[in-house]
Amino acid sequence: MKYRSLLWDWSGTLVDDLPPTLYATNAVLEKFGVAPMGREEFRRRFRLPYPEFYEDVLPGVPIVDLEDTFRSAFSESPEGVTVLPHAREMLEWCQERGIRCFILSSMDRGIFYKQLGEFGLAGYFESIYAGVIDKRDRIGEILDTHQLDRSTTAFIGDMAHDLHTAKHGGVDSVAVATGYDPVDRLSANDPTHLFDHLSDFRKWLEGSA
Numbered sequence: 001m002k003y004r005s006l007l008w009d010w011s012g013t014l015v016d017d018l019p020p021t022l023y024a025t026n027a028v029l030e031k032f033g034v035a036p037m038g039r040e041e042f043r044r045r046f047r048l049p050y051p052e053f054y055e056d057v058l059p060g061v062p063i064v065d066l067e068d069t070f071r072s073a074f075s076e077s078p079e080g081v082t083v084l085p086h087a088r089e090m091l092e093w094c095q096e097r098g099i100r101c102f103i104l105s106s107m108d109r110g111i112f113y114k115q116l117g118e119f120g121l122a123g124y125f126e127s128i129y130a131g132v133i134d135k136r137d138r139i140g141e142i143l144d145t146h147q148l149d150r151s152t153t154a155f156i157g158d159m160a161h162d163l164h165t166a167k168h169g170g171v172d173s174v175a176v177a178t179g180y181d182p183v184d185r186l187s188a189n190d191p192t193h194l195f196d197h198l199s200d201f202r203k204w205l206e207g208s209a
Ligand SMILES: [Mg+2]
Pocket: 009, 010, 011, 012, 013, 157, 158, 159, 179, 180
């Protein structure tokens, strides 16, 4: 098996939270008098680290002034968060094979832990790093702390920032087309692998030496 440890992004990779994220983003924009975005405009413009996105759409507004509005709108969104197809099965499969799993996510820690508990997924992860604004700043330390061999570790994510983070940490990157960034943006950012969804990644991993 090619990989013995996997770092996971959360949103867009293991769960689909695009509808409530878009709803909450539009609540923030509305509060500051900016027109709401449709789903495709949001996917085109949103990027991590997310302070860069907000600097684009709401220049000069401090992030702390947005967070309360975002959090409460997120929880009031008519559409909730769902576990992505194949995600739970993939995590179970990793657990059965002793593949060590970690979370590295930018998501607000309060929102993240609520979802982790509600979906009953906590037991699949050895350690969790949530609320990380720039994942590049943390990946090296995480690999070192847990003594993960870089040649048998990959970071799985749905955004260009995840691919940059993997490269920064010296590990392979696995892009999945189930989340925020369009496929053309993912492929333009040089992923080690690009899969439609986690079932395809698992099949590839099963066949890997
Ligand atoms: Mg993501």
